[in-house]
Amino acid sequence: MTYLWLALAFIAAAAVAGVVFAGRGARQGEASKHWKAVGLAFAALAVxxxxxxxxxxxxxxFHYDSSHILGLKAGLAPIEDFAYPLAGVVALPGLWMWLTRRRNAGAQSNLKGLVPQAILASRPVSWINTAYPFAAAMLLTTREIDWVLIxxxxxxxxxYNLAMYGINDVFDYESDLKNPRKGGIEGALLKPHLHRPMLWLAAITNVPFLLVLALAGGPAAWISLTVSAFAVAAYSVAGLRFKERPVLDSLTSSTHFVSPAVVGLALAGADVTPGLLILLAAFFLWGMAAHAFGAVQDIEPDRQAGIGSIATVIGARRTVRLAVVLWLVAGLAMLATPWPGPLAAIIAVPYIVNCAPYWTVTDTTxxxxxxxxxxxxxxxxxxxFLVTLIFILQWGLTS
Incomplete structure (x- = not known):
């Protein structure tokens, strides 16, 4: 697949979306101003x-394979690079107009507040936790920055985080009403009239990326992307609700963070080695520990809402102890990976130290x-930061 066809696909999808969104969102007389603004924005972004x-x-x-580009350039930048800012300025302003439009004069749109609430729901402080594994897996395998990596x-x-957490906040609304943690850094308390728009927003911001990444890879990428997307939906949506199935909840949550790394490895065509499998297993155990420990604080609101979790079933004390053991095993597993992997074993220590004081916690506390x-x-x-230093060391040893 050449970059040209990928660029044309992006532009075509953006153009359709931009026209539809702008048509539905623009007030009378705004259309011409909208497209003039789009033109000016693209001119600035092009420069x-x-x-x-x-x-x-x-x-x-980074560099481009000459066999995959037309050869037309602005400076050193291939003409294909300009497709992405063009797609962005064509689609996003129209989307913004549609999401923030007024249904009638003097009446506030039911979608007012969706964008800030969507950002809050996506947990910006945790965005890096899913992007980093993907980027690190691809970069260490391919040793180059290309469009797939970006x-x-x-x-x-x-x-991805908008879908993972946004869907969760929609279907967890009843329990979130009883949870004092919601409404800030740990997630949004989405008003009911934003639930359906949030689900649509999650769909339209995820499906195009999934299709593009699937086209960029082979069967291994297709399978890993499918598992990743399924885990995101299955954790929260009614009828599946894996988050209410003890143990399966921790397994699914860990998949949310490990699957981006697996997708990156699949797209990069990484060789499957025992060391790599051990590293992924350690990461998976870390993810299970994180979810289990996080579920402890929600025991009371979850029980009041009739939601089951690993913590509500085995209790706070046992869950904390399980998390400590999982982090310990994850650290020990890293000792069995090729150098400099064993250095990462020390990363388990601060998590254990942070969790250990609650060794005797009760459900009421x-x-x-x-x-x-x-x-x-x-x-x-x-x-x-520590993982990055280890990656840099790994890069230097294999260069």
Whole structure:
């Protein structure tokens, strides 16, 4: 597949979406102003694209296979690079107009507030937790920055989290009403009139990326993308609700964070080795521990709402202890990976130290673990820094 066909696909989809959204969202007399603004925005983005792409290509941060491009360039930037800003400026303003339009004069649209609530629901503080595994897996395998890496990283950074957490907040509304944690850094409390728009927003921001990434890969990528998307939906939607099936809830939640790495490896054509499997297993155990420990703080609101979880079934104390054991096993597993993988074993220590003080927590005091959970969110950034240093070391050893 050449970059040209990919670019044309993006532009065609964006053009259709932009015309439809602008047509439905623009007030009388706004259409001409809208398209003039689109033109000016693209002119500005085109200049920036030409400059910064040329700089990055000149620094040899990435390159294009000449057999996949037309050869027309602005500076060093292939003409195909301009498809993405064009697609963005054609589709996104119309989408914004549609999402924020007024249904009639003087009446507020039922969609007012959707965008900020969608951003809040997507947990921006945690976006990196899904984008980083994908980007790291691809970059360490291919050793180059290409369009698949860029598109995939953006997908797992924002649209993926919008779907994962947005769908969850829609179907968890009843229990979230009883949960004092909702409405801030740990998720939105979505008003009922935003539920259907949120689900539509999740669909239209995810499906195009899934199709593009599927076209970029083979069967392994198709399977991993399918598993990833299914896990996102199955965790929350009515009829499946894996989050209410003890143990399966932790397994599914961990899949949310490990599957982006698996997708990256599949798209990069990575060789499956024992060391890689051990690393993924350790990551999966880490994810299960994180979910289990996070479920402890919600025992009371979950029980009041009739929601089952690994924590509501085995209790706060046992769940905390299970999380400690899972983090310990994950750390020990890293000792069996090729060098410098064993260095990552130390990353399990701060999580265990953060969780261990609640070794004897009870169901009635389970809400107190929220303090440790908030620390956990920021521990992920420290862990990411250490993992990055290990990746840099790995890069240097294999260069």
């Amino acid at each position: 920036l694209t030409a400059v910064f792409d040329s700089v990055m290509i000149g620094m040899e941060l 598109v995939g990283t953006f997908y797992f950074l924002i649209p 389970a809400a107190r673990t929220n303090v440790a959970w908030r620390r956990f969110i920021w521990l992920n950034y420290g862990s990411g």
